[in-house]
Amino acid sequence: MCGIIGYIGKKQAAPILIESLRKLEYRGYDSSGIGVISSADGKIVFRKNKGKINALCNLLKFSPLPKTTCGVSHTRWATHGAPNRINSHPHVDESGQFLVVHNGIIENYEVLKDSLIKKGHKFLSQTDTEVVPHLIQEYYKGDFLEAVKKAISKLKGAFALGIISSNHPDVLIAVRVGSPLIVGLGKDENFIASDVPAILEHTRRIIYLKDEQIAVLTKERVDVFNFDGTKVKPQVHNVEFKVDCVEKQGFAHFMLKEVHEQPQVIQHMINTRIVRNQLKLDGIGLSDKQLKRINNVVIVACGTAYHAGMVGRYAIELLANVPVAVELSSEFRYRKPIISNKSLVIAISQSGETADTLAAVREAKKRGAKILSICNVLGSSLSRESEGVLYTHAGPEIGVASTKAYTAQICMLYLLSLKLSLVHGTIRSGEFKYLVKKLKEIPALYHQILKDKSNIASIAKRSSHFGCFLFLGRNINYPSALEGALKLKEISYIPAEGYAAGEMKHGPIALIDEYRAVVCVATESDIYDKMISNIQEIRSRRGKVIAIATAGDEQIKNHAANVIYVPKTEQLFTPLTVAIPMQLIAYYIAVKRGCDVDQPRNLAKSVTVE
Numbered sequence: 116m117c118g119i120i121g122y123i124g125k126k127q128a129a130p131i132l133i134e135s136l137r138k139l140e141y142r143g144y145d146s147s148g149i150g151v152i153s154s155a156d157g158k159i160v161f162r163k164n165k166g167k168i169n170a171l172c173n174l175l176k177f178s179p180l181p182k183t184t185c186g187v188s189h190t191r192w193a194t195h196g197a198p199n200r201i202n203s204h205p206h207v208d209e210s211g212q213f214l215v216v217h218n219g220i221i222e223n224y225e226v227l228k229d230s231l232i233k234k235g236h237k238f239l240s241q242t243d244t245e246v247v248p249h250l251i252q253e254y255y256k257g258d259f260l261e262a263v264k265k266a267i268s269k270l271k272g273a274f275a276l277g278i279i280s281s282n283h284p285d286v287l288i289a290v291r292v293g294s295p296l297i298v299g300l301g302k303d304e305n306f307i308a309s310d311v312p313a314i315l316e317h318t319r320r321i322i323y324l325k326d327e328q329i330a331v332l333t334k335e336r337v338d339v340f341n342f343d344g345t346k347v348k349p350q351v352h353n354v355e356f357k358v359d360c361v362e363k364q365g366f367a368h369f370m371l372k373e374v375h376e377q378p379q380v381i382q383h384m385i386n387t388r389i390v391r392n393q394l395k396l397d398g399i400g401l402s403d404k405q406l407k408r409i410n411n412v413v414i415v416a417c418g419t420a421y422h423a424g425m426v427g428r429y430a431i432e433l434l435a436n437v438p439v440a441v442e443l444s445s446e447f448r449y450r451k452p453i454i455s456n457k458s459l460v461i462a463i464s465q466s467g468e469t470a471d472t473l474a475a476v477r478e479a480k481k482r483g484a485k486i487l488s489i490c491n492v493l494g495s496s497l498s499r500e501s502e503g504v505l506y507t508h509a510g511p512e513i514g515v516a517s518t519k520a521y522t523a524q525i526c527m528l529y530l531l532s533l534k535l536s537l538v539h540g541t542i543r544s545g546e547f548k549y550l551v552k553k554l555k556e557i558p559a560l561y562h563q564i565l566k567d568k569s570n571i572a573s574i575a576k577r578s579s580h581f582g583c584f585l586f587l588g589r590n591i592n593y594p595s596a597l598e599g600a601l602k603l604k605e606i607s608y609i610p611a612e613g614y615a616a617g618e619m620k621h622g623p624i625a626l627i628d629e630y631r632a633v634v635c636v637a638t639e640s641d642i643y644d645k646m647i648s649n650i651q652e653i654r655s656r657r658g659k660v661i662a663i664a665t666a667g668d669e670q671i672k673n674h675a676a677n678v679i680y681v682p683k684t685e686q687l688f689t690p691l692t693v694a695i696p697m698q699l700i701a702y703y704i705a706v707k708r709g710c711d712v713d714q715p716r717n718l719a720k721s722v723t724v725e
């Protein structure tokens with residue numbers, strides 16, 4: 116969601132603040148802004164604009180900023196108040212002494228605003244954020260940090276803040292409660308950012324601020340305090356990402372690049388997690404004895420990660436014979452889930468910052484469950500709140516539509532199912548070896564699918580005019596259908612529904628006519644014939660069928676005019692192979708329709724508010 120950058124040092128801050136902000140564009144935003152302290156007179160100056168960062172840059176051409184070595188910048192994803200210039204960040208108090216950028220939601224802002232108005236403060240925007248600079252000004256008696264501490268003690272909700280003051284031009288303050296914020300350490304310069312890739316070009320020495328911590332940055336040093344005032348010695352991490360991880364490397368879009376990275380992501384997982392045919396699930400945080408005691412699994416996740424979790428359910432129940440429930444985090448947190456100390460809760464999240472998933476995890480912990488997370492981003496909030504973390508190490512995922520993170524999550528769930536089946540004694544050694552062998556083949560199969568992507572592209576382009584899509588799958592590919600529909604609607608804005616094919620006659624068949632396209636997962640399986648029957652029902656109602664089938668299946672051509680073949684693999688692993696055509700269908704349709712593939716409208720990469 117919103118992105119924050121802050122710089123304090125010796126260099127000109129404005130270009131750094133703008134360029135680093137561009138690296139946060141992937142998070143999703145609708146307006147942007149920058150606020151600095153003028154080196155000439157120590158005054159606060161800010162500019163903001165609706166729309167993309169280029170709109171802000173155009174404004175800066177007409178209304179340039181003064182020379183400056185300290186400031187903050189921000190991309191806003193509107194929550195409170197429309198996406199317009201007034202509501203964009205930064206926000207300042209009316210005396211112009213304190214300037215704030217904010218990510219998150221201040222839940223009690225209305226009460227605070229009312230009381231500040233009664234004290235004579237004047238507000239300009241409809242945002243929750245604007246109360247913060249006013250509160251700081253209200254408490255300011257000459258000590259910047261004290262005023263910030265008093266102000267944040269009044270705030271409820273989740274927030275990351277970057278704050279500067281004209282009274283203290285050599286200080287930048289950062290605050291973290293719930294929303295992610297990191298500090299980057301440089302030589303004679305320091306940074307704050309919502310995410311590591313934004314400042315990788317400048318430093319790899321990172322402090323992941325913890326919840327309820329404040330960092331006070333000058334150009335020479337960074338001091339970190341807990342909210343109770345105690346000074347802490349933060350751990351400094353040396354981040355190993357390569358800068359090219361966050362560049363397109365010749366691909367037209369990050370999404371396309373990330374689709375193509377899937378062979379190497381899965382290969383890396385296999386190489387590091389299966390060593391001499393033994394599973395190496397380092398980080399799992401639970402002994403075999405503890406895993407054996409588990410009598411049920413609950414998976415919590417949102418969006419694409421939820422679909423991966425559904426695949427995980429099939430795999431765990433099939434291999435380990437342990438009952439699994441898969442829950443949307445946003446629903447789970449408001450139910451009274453039945454969880455005991457024999458339950459294992461698996462939280463799946465690419466970002467590890469999804470507010471609903473974090474809340475679900477906290478709810479489950481209260482009920483005594485052990486938390487194992489499957490997460491991509493190192494040091495994320497989720498990883499810190501879990502007993503065990505299985506990192507997918509898929510590398511930064513910049514496209515808002517999740518691709519490589521999804522297949523990495525599924526692959527990790529297969530490994531975990533194998534682990535549980537070994538511990539629970541539900542798998543024979545021959546079967547284990549066979550499945551490991553088949554899993555090891557996946558990267559090569561991925562290369563084959565990607566080599567033949569022109570067929571997928573031409574089918575997608577020919578279908579891009581359809582106003583509505585249905586995605587059908589059965590059994591372990593029911594989640595594939597849901598994911599295919601999600602990908603398409605996210606990036607092309609075409610209404611798309613994912614359904615379990617067996618449900619078609621219970622409603623969705625009413626949608627079928629010559630104006631609908633139906634993507635059917637018809638890979639080789641125990642229920643292949645049933646899928647063929649579904650396809651016939653669609654064709655007899657003149658729906659256009661796009662079938663995803665197993666290479667060598669000639670029969671399918673009698674039923675579908677458009678066939679995308681995926682190489683044969685074990686039925687259990689077909690969600691991995693089917694995922695790529697699903698991603699590419701959505702991609703090519705979105706491109707054909709001229710959509711902003713990497714930054715679809717209204718969406719944020721990590722949903723850090725409820």
Ligand code: AGP
Binds near residue numbers: 463464517605720
């Ligand atoms: C996927 O394409 C979406 N952008 C979205 O559904 C995403 O998977 C969801 O918001 C969960 O995010 P997380 O994995 O970071 O928790």
